[in-house]
Amino acid sequence: MTPARFAYLRPDTLGEALAVLAREGEGATPLAGGQSLMPMMAMRMARPALLLDLNRVAGLDGIAVVEGALHIGAMARHATVLAHPLVAAHAPLLPLALREVAHPAIRNRGTLGGSLCLADPAAELPACMLALDATLVLANRAGERGVAAVDFFQGLYATARRADELLVRVEIPLSPGWSPWFAETARRHGDYALAGLAMMCRREAGRITALRIAFLGVEAAPRRLPEVEAAILDSADAAALLPRLLSPLHAEEAPAAWRLHLAQVLLRRAMIGEGRHAAA
Amino acid sequence: MLPLEEPLAEIACMVNGRPISGRVVLRQSLVEWLRAELGLTGSHVGCAHGVCGACHLRLDGVVVRGCLVLAVQADGADVETIEAASGPEVTALREAFVEHGALQCGFCTPGMILQAAELLLGGGPLSREAIREQLSGNYCRCTGYQPIIDAVQAAGAALQAQAGGAGGE
DSSP states (O other), X not given: OOOOOOEEEOOSSHHHHHHXXXXXXXXXXXXXXOTTHXXXXXXXXXXXXXXXXXXXXXXXXXXXXXXXXXXXXXXXBHHHXXXXXXXXXXXXXXXXXXXXXXXXXXXXXXXXXXXXXXXXXXXXXXXXXXXXXXXXXXXXXXXXXXXXXXHHEXXXXXXXXXXXXXXXXXXXXXXXTEEEEEEEEESSTTSOEEEEXXXXXXXXXXXXXXXXEEEESXXXXXXXXXXXXXXXXXXXXXXXXXXXXXXXXXXXXXOHHHHHHHHHHHHHHHHHHTTOOXXX | OOOTTOOXXXXXXXXXXXXXXXXXXXXXXXXXXXHHTTOOTTSOOSSSSSSSOTTEEEETTEEEETTSSBGGGGTTOEEEOTTXXXXXXXXXXXXXXXXXXXXXXXXXXXXXXXXXXXXXXXTOOOXXXXXXXXXXXXXXXXXXXXXXXXXXXXXXXXXXXXXHHTTOO
């Protein structure tokens, strides 16, 4: 369980870190909290030539409301986000989801940006970013660009981040009147999700008038499902659409048909959780 | 003997209140360095890839997996292991673990104590569910967990009784 040898750099500023990435490109592997990368290195599934340790880069872990959006720095630790009053006030979906992320010691070290850039299909936070309509802000030496969450996650462990870029923060638009719903199924609390669902919705006079949903652990990457969202707005049985729309991951211990079933169950629970009943 | 090409790094940190400086193997985890170089064998290496919680230690005051932090990352940090963990919550846990038979082989115990102490220090409610959630990342292969949950609940009650007895709130 010893990683393969690697070179190691630990910059103090974002500028230094981005200069390393500009020079090394895919030869450099950013190290955030390391709670997934270190096990992958221990098992030699990952063999980075150069580890770029971001833990000393100043200014990447702030949490603040800026011009109508909640900004969360990429190096904010899960435990910090989970307990932060601004997150509780403006993005209460995140604490709901973070309670399901691994275990306390992992949450003390793991980071928001690390989870988003790894893009594990079972991860909670990528799906939350879609439900929250977040913008992921990437930086390289030339400047910053914002990528909508729906465009950021592109497949199994694949994102829109280019090799010379770092995720620096997410920007979550403030959404007064919207409420969160989150649930997942795992073998044990804190284990990888077999299926999960993140939802934000707005209700007016008891009716859902707007919503965003994203599954996790079901497909290779989270995505919005406009047909499903439209069916929910029409009070139709949205869960009945899922067999046609989803392409669930398949594994011996969690077959595709089972993940599909769980996705349907979760969606129906979400509807009941919102005071609506779908035909079972 | 290390191979000549093995990358090394110089670090300086506080370990259990003492300043320590020295060379570390770059790819060595913090818990391996503490055990092999400093003789602090209270933190155990179980799975060595972040699953079992036997390696828990405090890094800058919070409990982390010692196998998922590189020794070089402890440069400039404050590291505390079970050897130096003290305070009323640790004393209460130690006594309650013995009283409730919350260990057999003891391999998981240092990690359990540190993780449970973080819960007691947080001052939140000590329902069995909260204790289970707090210890969900710590494996025990002897006790079946129930005595550990009993012990943490008892330690919390003992601390509250102490605080009450001392006139605290």
